[in-house]
Amino acid sequence: ELLQYYQQFRPIAIWLIANSKISTCEHDRYFWQGLPHAVRLVINQRLQLKDPNYTRSEATDFEKVVEAGHFVLSDDAFD
16 A cells, blocks of 8 residues: 555656655655555654654655555564
């Protein structure tokens, strides 16, 4: 689900940034807001564990969000 969202979001976002329609900060915020709430919660927990200076007051770089999402949503996870 995350990979599919990423694949749909990325080309549109790249065009919008390249044509000065949105900033990279807006890009990160829109990517985050497009994720389901439950997914944001688990990714947020992972980001907090990985970075003690993590703050929710600003948008996290979307590459870090994708990396954290891949980790927590991986089919390889031991349950």
